[in-house]
């Protein structure tokens with residue numbers, strides 16, 4: 001069953017920070033409903049211009065149009081693709097149907113790092129890499145990432161208010177975290193692939209804390225910008241299960257013009273004991289060949305030394321059981337990157353004691 005997307009609340013960013021109680025309450029109640037029921041909110045008043053996005057997408061498409069061998073020079077399997085170019089068919093959804101991965105991506109970190117985390121998690125806090133001779137690419141991605149990060153921090157302050165937590169409760173948990181901005185290009189389908197059930201992004205929940213999406217662009221088979229080719233394609237999300245809708249409802253993530261979309265990730269779900277639920281979402285491919293789509297996503301993460309466990313006000317017996325045992329956000333990140341096929345399974349060996357061989361060495365002289 002599907003319902004209209006206009007039921008997803010819109011929040012005015014300025015209202016969240018307003019001293020006017022009516023405005024603030026309007027925004028926090030919208031946020032509670034949006035993140036509680038849909039796991040997603042539309043954000044107005046974020047200050048990111050459509051033209052800034054268009055300029056970046058132009059630079060990004062110039063890069064993706066380069067020969068594969070050239071793009072490989074900024075692909076970094078050694079750091080689990082956490083920076084630079086990710087080729088198609090590299091990543092997989094955790095609950096995947098085994099279909100090919102129809103996207104290529106580019107990762108960069110727009111915020112300063114925690115220097116200790118850089119030693120603890122060298123792949124996740126690696127330096128950015130950039131293609132040569134790509135005007136507008138580096139600055140475009142970094143400045144979009146930074147602007148989206150600021151929007152996310154304001155929303156997190158709003159979330160804390162909406163849930164009656166200390167105002168900086170979430171913000172201090174994310175300070176210095178491995179935040180990353182990703183540019184994506186969903187690849188065109190061939191005629192024989194259309195309407196065969198192929199998805200651009202299989203249904204999944206994001207493993208970070210909060211995801212910000214400033215709005216994608218579609219391109220027709222000739223490469224010109226175009227409107228969404230059909231009503232089915234693009235972002236769809238699944239609402240929370242209820243007794244009458246045990247599977248939840250599939251809702252089109254059709255943001256009103258100019259809105260940023262913000263989505264709840266697994267880390268925010270854990271911290272709120274499921275009061276805010278990570279949004280299952282899927283990117284449906286168009287029902288016509290040759291269309292592609294670009295998008296940007298900024299992922300806010302808990303800092304790596306933060307413990308992922310429900311915060312005190314959310315700890316009922318059921319919630320404690322559902323989100324136990326507690327885990328460090330850095331450990332959680334490594335485990336997830338193995339699950340989605342970006343990190344090698346051996347990375348899990350780093351999560352326990354690593355110096356058993358010292359005893360062997362001592363005993364054997």
Ligand SMILES: [Fe+2]
Nearest residue numbers: 204205206281
């Ligand atoms: Fe996602």
